[in-house]
Amino acid sequence: MSAYDDLMAFQRETEALGSIAGRLSWDQETVMPRGAAEQRGEEMAAIEGVLHARRIDPRVGEWLDKAEAPDAVGEAQLRHIRRSYDRTRRVPARLAAELARTTSVAQGVWAEGRAAEDVSAFTPTLEKVVSLVREQAECLADGGDPYDALLDDYEPGATADSLTGMFGAMRPRLVNLRDRILGAAHQPPAVAGEFPEAAQLALSRELAGAFGYDFHTGRIDKAVHPFSSGSGRDVRITTRTAADDPFNCLYSTIHETGHACYEQAIDPAYAMTPVGGGVSMGVHESQSRLYENQIGRSRAFTGWLHGRMVDTFGDIGIDDPEAFFGCVNRVHRGFIRTEADEVQYNLHVLLRFDIERQLIDGSLAVADLEEAWNARFEADFGYPVDRPSNGCLQDVHWSVGLFGYFPTYSLGNVYAGCLHAALREAVPDLDGALAAGDTAPATGWLRDNLQRHGGLYRPREVVERACGFAPSEAPLLDYLEHKFGAIYGV
Known part of the structure; x- marks a missing residue:
């Protein structure tokens, strides 16, 4: 066997062990008994130690x-x-294992603090996580910018400076659009009625199938924070329900289905290899946001979904499909990033991007996080945070050490805007299919032009190849202004 063959055989075993670690994380967020948290921390530390040793095995360098x-x-x-x-x-290796152990336990501490609305119960644990992540960032940066080193884990090639420029260009147009919408005379109605959990989950399962999710190699479970996990022949998603808000469940499911379908669509020949997964979190997020918003919240698709909502729940307080389109796309006050409308979503991300950079560079102490978050939120959105679960405790990311992850959400939206423009150009009769609940022309185009490549190309390269032009924030902002301008008459 050649050095390349030896290396790939070794790497496939490493990828398999990584998949096992991912399954442990899935289990922890779905069905693991609460009392197992400490033991799971030891298990995660042990497997991370094995993975770390394999990744730096001297033979890898020789090969x-x-x-x-x-x-x-x-x-x-x-x-x-x-x-x-x-x-x-x-x-x-010591640091890698300690990070795995600490973040595994921290996830449970965060969940308990969130449930109790008690930031102080989580603060000591988060301080330890931040300290370890700072140490990791210094190691990875090798004299460069520590935050860029963390960001590179999730979006190779991106830098805080480049994203700051992009986000700076987005903010004024987003704020202007939001203010015009909230001041508009016409405000779409909200749904009203009874939305039993079992019915929500049944419809969410139908929607996942409608968007191409393969249940033969996947499953849906409930979790506090919806997520997608796995690749290849085992790709799992989670969702959540709220008795008075069926869209929380339905659109969380569509969002995670976008992630899952990306993984399921990757060329099977790449399975259990480094190119056998999504190339970056920004590209991954482009799929989930495009599925959820540009497709799932389009006028054509919501016309079909309105019928399925009435069939499932009975009277939902909205008889007209056009009014339902406005309802699904309501711009509204709110605290939760994952529940935010398209216009305001990126403003939530920009808040987190700025705060986590301060946590990593030490200009913001963890003990001052809640105060800083609340002050920034009120400045950005115009009203105060009412409780920690709607503020700095709402997201799981920092508890599990995911610093540098948040900006990829907005980058994913930018990529989605570009891909949507290219999709509309390539499939001019798309709305006819979506009006019948048929997403195949859209999801098929994404599969053929982007998803199947996995990690074959670099992040911006795979988006540019699919679109035929270099990614920028302009298509996203143009789409938002056109769509919401029509809905609100502004």
Whole structure:
């Protein structure tokens, strides 16, 4: 066997172990008994120790020095392995294991603090997580910017400076649009009625199938914070329900289905290899947001969904499909990022982007997080945070050490805006299919032009190849102004 063959055989075993670690995380957020948290922390630390040792195994370096890629796919495999090898070697095994142990336990502490509306119960644990992440960032940065080093884990090639420029261009147009909408004479109605959990879950399952989710290799469960997990032949999603808000469940499901379908669509030949997963979180988020918003909240698709809502729940307080389209796209006051409308969603992300950079550079102490969050939220949105679960305790990300992750949500929206423009150009009769509940023309185009490639290309490259133009924030902002201008008459 060649050095390349030896390296790939070793890497497939590493990928398999990584999948097992991912399954442990899925289990922790869905069905694990609450009392198992400490033990799970030890289990996660142990498997992270094994993974860390494999990723820096001296043989990997030797194989990389000798390996010759057989083709373009092989070149991409080597690029991913070399990047992982170089980054992992900078982080001591002790630190990697301690991060895995601490964040596994921290997740449970966060959930308990959130349920109790008690930030102080979570603060000591978060201080430990932040301290460890700072240490990790310093190791990875190797003299560079620590936050950029963290961001590179989720969006290779992106920098805080480049994102700051993009987000700075987005903010004024988003704020202007929001203010015009909230001041408009016409305000769409809200749904009203009874929305039993079992019926919500049944309809959410139907929607996942309508968007192409393969239940033969996937499943849906409930979790506090909806997420997607896995790749290849085992891709799982979760959702949540709220008795008075069926859209929380339905659109969370569509969102996570976008993530899952990306993983399920990747060329099977890439399974259990570095290119066998989504290339970045920004590209991943482009799929989930496009499924959820540009497709799932379109006038055509909501016309079909209105019928299914009435069939499922009976009287929902809205008889007209056009009024239902406005209802689904209501711009409204709210605290929760995952429940935010399209116009305000990115403003929630920008808040987190700025705050987490301050936590990492030390200009904001964890003890002052709640006060800083509340002050920033009121400045950005115009009303005060009413309780911690609607404020700095709403997201799971920081408890599990995901610093540098939040900006990829807005980058994903930018990518989605570009892809949607290209999709509309490529499939001019798309609305006819969506009006019948048929998403295949849209999801098929995304599968063929982006999803099947997995990690073959770099993040911006795969989006540009699909779109035919370089990504920018302009298509997203144009889409939002056109769509919501029509709904609100502004």
